[in-house]
Amino acid sequence: MDNHVVLAGFGGQGVLFAGKIMAYAGLMEDKNVSWLPSYGPEMRGGTANCSVCLSKDPIGSPLVLAPDLLIAMNLPSYEKFIDAVAPGGIAVVDSSLVDQRTSRTDITCCYVPATTLADKKGLKGLANMILLGKALEQTKFASWDAVEQAVLKCIPPKKQHLAQPNLEAIKLGMSL
Amino acid sequence: MDSKQKVLMKGNEALAEAAIQAGCHHFFGYPITPQTEVAAYMAKRLPKIGGTYLQAESEVAAINMVYGAAAAGVRAMTSSSSPGISLKSEGISYMAASDLPCLIVNVQRGSPGLGGIQPSQADYWQATRAPGHGDLHILVFAPASIQEMVDMVFKAFELADTYRMPAMIFADGMLGQMMEPVVFPEKEVKQFDKFSWATCGHQGKRKHNIVNSLILQPDELERLVVERFKRYEVVKANHTECEEYLLDDAEYVIVAYGATSRIAKSAINAARDKGIKVGLIRPKTLWPYPSGVVAKAAEHAKAFMSVEMSMGQMVDDVRLAVNGKVPVYFFGHTGGIVPTPFEVLEQIEKMAGGAL
Numbered sequence: 001m002d003n004h005v006v007l008a009g010f011g012g013q014g015v016l017f018a019g020k021i022m023a024y025a026g027l028m029e030d031k032n033v034s035w036l037p038s039y040g041p042e043m044r045g046g047t048a049n050c051s052v053c054l055s056k057d058p059i060g061s062p063l064v065l066a067p068d069l070l071i072a073m074n075l076p077s078y079e080k081f082i083d084a085v086a087p088g089g090i091a092v093v094d095s096s097l098v099d100q101r102t103s104r105t106d107i108t109c110c111y112v113p114a115t116t117l118a119d120k121k122g123l124k125g126l127a128n129m130i131l132l133g134k135a136l137e138q139t140k141f142a143s144w145d146a147v148e149q150a151v152l153k154c155i156p157p158k159k160q161h162l163a164q165p166n167l168e169a170i171k172l173g174m175s176l
Numbered sequence: 177m178d179s180k181q182k183v184l185m186k187g188n189e190a191l192a193e194a195a196i197q198a199g200c201h202h203f204f205g206y207p208i209t210p211q212t213e214v215a216a217y218m219a220k221r222l223p224k225i226g227g228t229y230l231q232a233e234s235e236v237a238a239i240n241m242v243y244g245a246a247a248a249g250v251r252a253m254t255s256s257s258s259p260g261i262s263l264k265s266e267g268i269s270y271m272a273a274s275d276l277p278c279l280i281v282n283v284q285r286g287s288p289g290l291g292g293i294q295p296s297q298a299d300y301w302q303a304t305r306a307p308g309h310g311d312l313h314i315l316v317f318a319p320a321s322i323q324e325m326v327d328m329v330f331k332a333f334e335l336a337d338t339y340r341m342p343a344m345i346f347a348d349g350m351l352g353q354m355m356e357p358v359v360f361p362e363k364e365v366k367q368f369d370k371f372s373w374a375t376c377g378h379q380g381k382r383k384h385n386i387v388n389s390l391i392l393q394p395d396e397l398e399r400l401v402v403e404r405f406k407r408y409e410v411v412k413a414n415h416t417e418c419e420e421y422l423l424d425d426a427e428y429v430i431v432a433y434g435a436t437s438r439i440a441k442s443a444i445n446a447a448r449d450k451g452i453k454v455g456l457i458r459p460k461t462l463w464p465y466p467s468g469v470v471a472k473a474a475e476h477a478k479a480f481m482s483v484e485m486s487m488g489q490m491v492d493d494v495r496l497a498v499n500g501k502v503p504v505y506f507f508g509h510t511g512g513i514v515p516t517p518f519e520v521l522e523q524i525e526k527m528a529g530g531a532l
Contacts, residue, residue: 036355063514
């Protein structure tokens with residue numbers, strides 16, 4: 001199945017990194033992939049976001065306007081994108097930072113207190129990976145093997161000790 | 177290609193890596209969004225391999241440093257975005273007039289003026305008509321994917337050296353910023369002997385070379401320009417490139433390049449599903465322009481549409497090639513707005529329904 005994803009949050013929460021892992025996981029399964037970050041003034045203090053496409057076919061527009069998967073890590077991102085989610089799509093929301101609930105009944109919205117959970121479980125700063133895990137469990141955008149390889153690829157050689165906590169956080173997200 | 181060999185890279189970084197692998201070890205630039213990663217990558221890599229990275233005091237200075245390096249016989253490049261390219265245009269004209277090869281990258285942004293920083297294709301006229309003052313052309317390559325960006329960097333350097341003229345990679349903010357899988361070609365870089373014309377030092381073994389663009393005698397200047405235009409004809413005959421997609425039975429033809437062509441392709445596939453016979457001509461070189469392919473398609477097509485991120489610039493070249501045989505329409509957005517496949521599909525449906 002093809003995936004058209006928007007990941008959004010504050011700068012520093014790791015939405016671009018989480019998007020890169022998705023893209024690499026798709027690449028590991030020989031899919032066509034694209035990753036397009038926002039680079040406008042909204043990066044400065046508002047929402048950082050990226051569009052990720054995974055597809056069997058060549059990717060046309062890398063800009064995702066109607067995501068079938070949204071990962072929203074803060075309120076401005078949630079407000080900006082929740083109505084754009086395609087009918088039948090899935091939204092994974094960090095409910096530690098977003099106190100709203102959508103009234104939409106045509107999408108599946110998963111509220112995961114990722115930031116609070118990350119702090120509690122000794123995975124500080126890995127709320128992005130917890131949400132990615134939940135998204136993986138919901139959409140099966142790639143196999144576990146592909147995601148594992150992607151994490152190892154995305155973490156630079158000097159920081160490989162961070163691979164394990166990242167993978168743990170993804171697993172935690174999958175179990176929720 | 178095995179997916180394990182592929183790496184995900186931003187367009188800007190892939191451009192820079194490709195240039196280094198193509199033997200370009202001299203980069204001169206000035207930062208501007210959305211192309212700054214080209215310079216950042218060069219700043220990190222070039223000092224480690226004995227190259228020169230220099231952040232100039234301005235775009236004007238940067239292009240003149242490229243002039244100097246190219247005159248000395250090395251592969252040199254600069255990169256910028258729309259407003260910065262305008263500043264470089266004087267130097268581009270001087271380089272064309274001095275028969276110097278180089279690579280210029282334009283990662284276009286919304287304009288005119290300082291404009292915005294989102295993707296645009298509104299520098300088409302500038303790149304293909306007047307990259308600088310005077311009678312001149314430069315090679316203009318329009319990649320549509322990160323892989324094609326890489327492949328075109330190699331080709332651009334090679335053709336620039338072969339024909340001794342500047343070449344441009346004509347990208348936009350979307351291609352510069354996005355990541356896609358890419359594989360770098362493992363091929364030998366063709367070496368060019370520049371000893372006969374470059375000011376590279378000769379230990380008294382030959383008469384010194386002069387690189388110059390000031391020719392005060394009109395007859396001499398005309399002779400040089402006419403000779404240069406003969407070379408341009410050779411380039412036109414041998415190096416015009418485009419992709420034809422679903423063109424054989426097409427009643428309607430979309431013409432689009434770069435990032436816009438990908439969007440057009442999605443729309444064309446959707447229109448085909450609805451039974452509309454529509455195809456795509458995607459110029460890979462904007463100068464020289466694939467006029468012959470457009471003219472040939474005009475023999476059987478009912479109408480054309482140019483889709484661009486501008487107010488309609490390449491549409492002029494489509495009209496010139498179609499030469500009045502059938503209607504040529506335009507659809508686009510400007511200012512940094514990227515057209516959506518849905519919008520293009522709507523326009524295709526209108527065109528096929530005779531509603532344009």
